[in-house]
Amino acid sequence: MPEGHTIHRLAREHKRLFGGRIVAADSPQGRFAEGAALITGSRLTATDAHGKHLFHRYSRGPRATLGDPWLHVHLGLYGEFRTGRPPAPAPVGAVRLRLIGERAWTELRGPTACEIVTAADKAAIHARLGPDPLRADADPERAWKRISASRTEIGRLLMDQEVLAGVGNVYRAEVLFRHGVDPHRPGRDLGHETWLAMWPDLVALMTEGVRTGRIDTVHDLHTPEAMNRPPRVDDHGGEVYVYRRSAMPCLVCETPVSTEVVAGRNLFWCSACQS
DNA sequence: ATCCGATGTCAAT
DNA sequence: TTGACCTCGGATC
Numbered sequence: 291m292p293e294g295h296t297i298h299r300l301a302r303e304h305k306r307l308f309g310g311r312i313v314a315a316d317s318p319q320g321r322f323a324e325g326a327a328l329i330t331g332s333r334l335t336a337t338d339a340h341g342k343h344l345f346h347r348y349s350r351g352p353r354a355t356l357g358d359p360w361l362h363v364h365l366g367l368y369g370e371f372r373t374g375r376p377p378a379p380a381p382v383g384a385v386r387l388r389l390i391g392e393r394a395w396t397e398l399r400g401p402t403a404c405e406i407v408t409a410a411d412k413a414a415i416h417a418r419l420g421p422d423p424l425r426a427d428a429d430p431e432r433a434w435k436r437i438s439a440s441r442t443e444i445g446r447l448l449m450d451q452e453v454l455a456g457v458g459n460v461y462r463a464e465v466l467f468r469h470g471v472d473p474h475r476p477g478r479d480l481g482h483e484t485w486l487a488m489w490p491d492l493v494a495l496m497t498e499g500v501r502t503g504r505i506d507t508v509h510d511l512h513t514p515e516a517m518n519r520p521p522r523v524d525d526h527g528g529e530v531y532v533y534r535r536s537a538m539p540c541l542v543c544e545t546p547v548s549t550e551v552v553a554g555r556n557l558f559w560c561s562a563c564q565s
Numbered sequence: 566a567t568c569c570g571a572t573g574t575c576a577a578t
Numbered sequence: 579t580t581g582a583c584c585t586c587g588g589a590t591c
Contacts, residue, residue: 293572342573367573368585384585400585402574451574458572505572533572554579555573
C-alpha cells in the first residue's frame with residue numbers, strides 16, 4: 291500500500307475519524323504495549339504526514355502542549371492500517387497497535403516503525419527528509435539542487451527520501467515514463483525544464499492518489515493498443531504505464547517493457563519511449 | 566505445507 | 579551490495 295499518497299490519506303482519515311476525541315489504545319501483539327498505554331485515554335489533537343512518515347499527536351490536558359508525545363509510524367514495505375466502524379472485532383493476527391474511538395477503530399500491522407517520539411525527534415525527521423510533493427511547504431528547488439549536482443542516476447535519486455520525500459517504486463517508474471526520461475540518466479543531465487515539468491506532475495498524480503487511494507497514471511491514452519486492450523488494473527489497484535509490466539508491450543509504442551533492479555527495487559521502463 | 570514477493574529502510578559488509 | 583526485519587496472501591507443490 292504505502293507510498294506517500296497512502297500516508298497522507300491516512301493522516302487525513304485518522305484526523306476525520308479520531309481527531310479531537312479520546313481514544314483507547316492497546317497492542318494485541320504486545321510489541322507496542324508501552325506506547326499504547328501512554329496513548330490510551332488521551333486525545334488525538336493533530337495528525338501530520340511527511341513523505342512516508344505518519345504522525346499523531348496525543349494530548350492529555352484540555353489543550354495541546356509542546357511536550358505532548360507524538361506517535362510516529364512508518365509502514366515500510368507491507369505495513370497496513372485496517373479501519374472500521376464500531377464495534378471493534380477481536381484482533382486477529384499480529385496487531386501492533388489498535389486504536390478505538392467512539393466513531394471508529396483501526397488496527398496497525400507490520401510497520402517498520404511504530405514508536406512514541408518527542409516534538410524534537412519529529413522535527414529531526416522532517417529535517418532529514420526532502421520536499422514532499424504533497425506538502426504545502428515543499429520547495430521543489432531543494433530537490434533540484436540535489437539532483438542537478440549529482441552524477442547518480444535519476445532512478446536512484448527519486449527513491450532517496452532525503453532528495454524527495456514520498457515517491458516510491460510505482461511513482462518513480464511512472465513519472466519517468468511520463469516524462470520520457472531514461473532511469474539511468476544522471477541527475478545532473480536531467481535538465482531544469484524536465485524537472486519543472488516532473489514536479490507539478492508528481493503533485494497532481496499524488497494528490498489524485500490521496501483522493502482515490504490508488505495510483506493511476508494512465509488517464510487519456512488513445513493508441514490502438516491501448517484502445518483495444520481490456521482495462522488493466524495492477525494488484526496495487528491502479529492503472530499504470532510500466533510498473534510491473536515487464537516484457538509486456540509498452541502502451542504507447544509496444545516495445546516490451548524492460549526491468550532491472552535499481553536502488554534495490556524492481557524498476558520498469560520503456561527503452562524506446564524513455565531516453 | 567511451503568515459498569515467494571510486496572508501493573521500504575537500515576545496518577553490516 | 580546484501581541481509582534482516584516487519585506480516586500477509588497468492589502461487590506452487
